[in-house]
Amino acid sequence: MTMYPLKRLVLTIFLYSFLHQHNVARGNFAPTPEWPGLFEPMPAPQLSRTPGYKPRPKPKAGGDTHAVLVEMGFSDSDISNLLNNKFAIDTSAGAKM
DSSP: OOOOHHHHHHHHHHHHHTTSHHHHHHTOEEEOSSSTTOEEEOOSSOOSSSOOOOOOOOOOTTTTHHHHHHHTTOOHHHHHHHHHTTSSOOOSTTOOO
């Protein structure tokens, strides 16, 4: 696999920029929850009253199925029918699989 020289340079700078002393002191990069050892940029600027969010795990597909269906007006029996017939999937922690 060949990379263009500029692309390789940009990737190298990005991968090692989180180690730079200024970025470490300012907390410009934070660990990525899904991939230990990798970092991702923090929101900038970091304001005192609205600091933004640190990187957090990505939502799981189907994790909010029940809440969304309730918000759309489905009854509990309709929701259980959808889940039992595999028309909807609920991957939340309290879901019965």
